[in-house]
Each structure stands twice: as C-alpha cells, then as structure tokens.
Amino acid sequence: MLRPYREVLARPGALAFSSAGVLARLPMSMVGIAIVLAVPEVYGSYGLAGQITAVYVIVHSIAAPLLAHLVDRHGQARVMMPALRVAGLGIVGIILAIATAAHPGWVFAGAVVAGASIGSVGALVRARWSYILRDPAAIHTAYSLESALDEFVFIVGPVVATVLATSVAPTAGLWLPAAAVLLGGWMLLSQRATEPPVVRREAGASGGSSLRSGGMVVLTLVFAAVGSIFGATDVSTVAFADELGSKKAAGTVLAVFALGSMLSGLGYGLRHWQSPLWRRFAIGVVALACGVSLFFVVSSLPVLAAVMFVTGFTIAPTIVNGNGLVTSFVRPDQLTTGLAWVGTALGVGVSIGSAAAGAAVDQQGAHGGFLVVAASAAVAVVATFVALPTLRAGHAPAGRGAGPADYATVVPNSDPSA
Template sequence: MFTSYRRILSKPGALRFSMTGLVARLPISMIGLGIVLLVSAATGSYGVAGAISAAYMLANAGFAILQGRLLDRLGQGRVLAVASIGFGVSIAALVVSVQADWPVGWTYVFAAVGGAFLPQVGSSVRARWSFVLDQPAEVQTAFALEAVLDEAVFMIGPILVAVLATTWHPAAGILVAVVACVGGTLAFSAQRGTAPPAHPRDSTTGPRPPMPWRSVVPLAIVCAALGVLFGAAEVTTVAFAEERGHKAVSGLLLALWALGSLTAGAITGAIHWRRGPSVRVRWGALGMACAMVPLYFIDAIPVMAVVLLVAGFAIAPTLIGAMSLTESVVPSGRLTEGMAIMQTGLVAGVAPGATLSGLVVDHQGASAAYLVSVGAGLVAALAAQTLPRSGPGQI
C-alpha cells in the first residue's frame, strides 16, 4: 500500500515541500478557534469573539481566489513570501489590540486583513505536485496524501490551540500558529526548484487561457455544499453529545469522523483507479449525502461513534476526486486559481452550515439539525451529476 506514496515522495524535493507545506497549513485549523478563545477570555463575550472570527474567515474566503490568481501570474515564491509576512504582522497586531484593550474596531480590521493575507499553501502544494509529477495516477496519489495531511491538520490544530490557550496563555495558540505559518510558508516558498513557473500576462503571451467554467462551477458548488455539511455536522455533533450529558465526548466523535476520512484518503491514494475523477466525485457526493441520513435516527453515543467513523469514509475520496478533476480540466496557467476556488468553496460553506444547524438545534434539537447536513449532501450530489461526462478526467 505504501509503495505509491514512497514513489512520489522520492521525487527530488517532494518530501521537503510537502512537509513544509504541512507546517504552513496549521493556522487553517487554529486561528479561527484561537481568536474565539483569546477574545472571549478578554471580553467575556462569545458573541464578539465569534463575530471577529467570522470577519477573519470571510476575508479569507473573499481574497483566496485573488491570491490564487496572483500565484499563477507572479509565481509562488514572491506571492507567498509577501502573504506570510502580511499575515504574521496582522495577526500579531490583532493579539496586541486585544491585550492592550484597544477599541474593538481595530481587532475587526486586523482580523480581516489577516484573513485576506493567509497564504494559500494548500492550493500551492497541489499545484506544485501537478508540476513535479507527470503521471495522472501519481498526481492522484499526491492529492490523496495532501488530503490525509489536511485531515491531520484539522485533528491536531484545534487540540493544540485549545491546550495552549487554556493551560498557558489565551494568546499562546494564535502565536504558535503565526510562527508555524510564517516559518513554514517562507521555507516552502524558498524551494524554487519544484515551484511551477509563473505565467505573467503581457503582449506576447496573449490573453489568459479560459477557465473551464462548465466543470469548475459544479465542482465549486459541490465543495461549498460539503463545507455547509461539515460546518453543520460539527455543531450538531457537539449539541448531540451535550443533550445526552456528555459534551466532552463531542471531540472524540468528531475525531472518529475525521479518522474515517483520513483512512479512506490513504486507501484512495494507494489504488490505481480505472474510472476518472468525475465518477468518483458523483458517487462520493451521493455517498456523503446517504451517510448523513442515519444520524437523524440515532440516540445513543456509542452507535453515533460507529456511524460517524463509517460516514467519514466518504469525505476524503470525494474531495480527492474534486481536486483531481480540477487539476485535469483547468489550464496550468490558472491551476492555483482553480484550486483556490475549490478551497474557498469549502471554507465559505462552513460558517453558514454552522449557523443554520445552530438555529435548528435551538428550535428542534440536535437530531433534527443533522437534516441540514443531509440537505447539503443532496445539493452536492445534484451538482456533481451536472458535471460534463466527456473531456479530460471525465467518464
């Protein structure tokens, strides 16, 4: 099983850029929660803390595609270095504004600027793999590896930031995330030998290659719907455990869900698939929708743990298929932008999903709130069915 992974990681520079990319991605799962812990400790208000965290996430979603476009046009080295410094300065200023009790408006500003500057390392790593590897099967394995590392980030990051904030200092988790982001991103961007070439626009190169929106739009909808599903399921699972008097178990339940995805991602990368990624996206999105249905009927925590573990097996294969399909249909000169569109869809969907499920929990209880995830899964499945069935990566 590990032969496929060993083969891609043996490529010159591959292990180094993948591991530094892993470190640089830690803030994805740490900063939002870190802001909530820091601001709530200083102000006593979870409402203000959540709003500031939302400003950070919305700014990130709004500027990620623009940064992806700049990465394609100017190259990863220049853009990521500037973005990492801007991110580090902005988030450090956010911490100072909270600790020094500045007017809260400054904290909102620094959160938004930090979110806008957050380096798009996940998209850059995948674009780099696409440049380094020339076999579709190897690219598939590389994307599976990155999906597994993403799951690891989302399992480790929240635990790390919570422990640091509660046992050391409320700002400790954020500051560790900043150091990881700036240091990891600068180390990643300094590796020029594996970076894809820039595609600057000038009079000799002509217009940019067209974006294949016929495939990109349905894929973006799939990713956004999955983001809603994730955000809703996380909030609902916490409420489910709390209703049964075991709120602390919610972390274990969500970890099992992530573990199922991580395991499936590792298996996906080791398999040589005969069918194209569009087939896997269609079936994976449908599988995710179906996997959410039983959660509505479950009342016992042990049963929920088993079902969530199994349901997690549909996550990584679907996302790997979406990224593989993006890589196969988007022109190389706009690949990072295409990847950023998918990442933005995922991020943008989480907050609405969490908000909507929270409203349902308040009025109907946790079990009913799982229907939000079911609905989001159905939207993803329907969008996946509209993907073209001919062309690159399509079967």
C-alpha cells in the same frame, strides 16, 4: 504497501515542500477555534467571537482566489512570501489586541489582515505536485497524501489550540499559528526548485477567469454544498454532546470523523483507479450524503462516533477526486487559482452550514442541526447529478489538461520578471 507514497516523496524536493506545507497549513485548523476560545475569556461574549471568526473566514474566502491568481501570474515566492509575512503580523495583531483587552475593532482589524493575506497553502502544495509529476497515477497518489495531511492538521490543530488556550493563556492558541505561517511559509516558498514556473500566454491565447469553465462552476457549487455538510456537522455535534451532558466529548467525536477521512485518503492513494474521475467523484458525494444523513437518527455519542468514523472514509477520496478534476477544467497557468476556488467554496459552505445549523439548533436542538446536515447532503447530491453531463464532457481522459507547451511560454523562476 506504502510504496506509491515512498515513490512520490522520493522525488527531489517533494518531502521537503510537502512537510513544510503541513506546518504552514496549521493556521487553517487553529485560528478559528483559538479565537472562539480566547475572545469569551477576555470580552465575555461568544457572539463576538463568532462574528470575528466569520469576518476572518469571509475575507479569506474573497482574498484567497485573488492571491492565487497573482501566484499564477507572478510565481509563488514573489506573491506569497510577503503575503504570509503580513498574515503573521495580522495574527500577532489579534493576539496583542485580545491580550490587552483592546477595543474589539482592533481584533476585527487583525482578523481582516490575516484573512486577506494567508491565501491557500494547500493550493500552493498541490500545484507543486502537478509540476514535478507527470504520471496521472502519481498525481492521484500525491493528492491523496495531501488530503490525508489536511485531515491530520484538522485532528491535531484544534486539540493543540484548546490545550494551549486552557492551560497556558487565553491567546496561547494563536501563538503556534502565528509562528507556523511564518516559519512554514518560509520553508515552503524558499524551495525554488519545485516551484511551478510562471506560464505566460502567447498572443491570441484565450484568457479570462477560471470560472468561465462550466466544469469549474459546477465543482465550486458542489464543494460549497459539501462544505455546508461539514459546517453543520460541527455545530450539531457540539449541540448533541451538550444535550447529553458531555460537551467536551464533541471534539473527540469530530476528531474521529477526521481520522476516518485521513485513513481513507491514505488508502485511496495506494491504488491506481481505472474508472473515470468524474464517476468516482459523483459516487463519493452520494456516499458522503448517505452517511451524514444517518446522523440525525443516532441516540448516543458512541454510536454517532462510529457512524462518523465510517462516513469519514468518504471525505478524502471525494476531495481528492474534486481537486483532480480541477486539473482538467483549467489551463496550467490557472491551476493555483482553480484549486483555490474549490477550497474557497468549501470554506464558504462551512460558514453557511454553521450559520444554518446554529439557527436550527436554537429552534429545535441538535436534531434540527442534523436536519440541516441532511438537507446540505441532498443539495450536494442534486448539484452533482445535474452537473454530471458537464463533468463528463469536460474531464480529460488522461487525467491532465493540456501542457504548457500547447499554448504558452514558460518563464523560469529565476527570471526577475516572473
């Protein structure tokens, strides 16, 4: 049953870089919640915690595509090895500032440093898969695996951060992310055999931003709307559980949401789908929107968890298909940048959805937050249908864009100039 996964993981170096990527991605699910858990304990303000987290997310959203662009030009190890060391120092700075009850400005400074340098590890790992695999079916399986691992990180990370922060020390939830980004980053980036080589454009080849592609623009907009769904769902679920007197259960309900997505991601990668990628992406967005629109009619946490579990099955396939479309809309020398852009759009959307739902909850309670979820879903559907002609026209039937040999010179990783 799991043969497709065994086959892709059997490729030389695949298991090593994929597992290292899981460790290096832990901060993406732990830093935010760890700050929210630690700051109120020391500074007595959830508002301050939210501001620091927002700064971290915004800075990361701006910096990640820029770092990815540098990776495409100079190589993963050359750019991200020093960047991840700086990110680790930034997280350590947050820990020290909170532990010593320093002026909040120092916590903000650590958040800026970490957010600006941590980049998008998921984009690095997916770029490696696209480099070592040539068969579109195998790439589909690998991308499905990575989406399932993303969900695994989001199931485990917040739980571990919460346990550490409440059982060991307020800042303990940040200890593991600091170690993970340093150790996991080193384990991933030291594997040079699977690192995509730098692709140099030859004279006369077209340049410009990856967002010059109409397909990338619409994908970015749709991913932002989908991210808004996720951000609004998180806030609304916590508010809903709080209204029912079971605030602690919110984490379990959200974990069930991620569990459904993880299982669907694993199942989705087992099959080689024949229908066009753009069509599967559109169907996934519509299915996700329909599922989350039911949240605001539920009346109990068990029912919400059940609806979330089923709806979660639409998440990973949609993300997999969206990432797959990126390979059709950008050149090989812009792949890491393209993947980082859609990931950044998702993160920006989460921030927007969280803020909008928070305001709605203050005014109307959890019901208002779930209405924001439904509104975000409507925006995602409308954006997808408006974008269908662009997605259909720009998608390469073979599932991959032109190879490097079509327009560029490949520079080996061992080249000092890479």
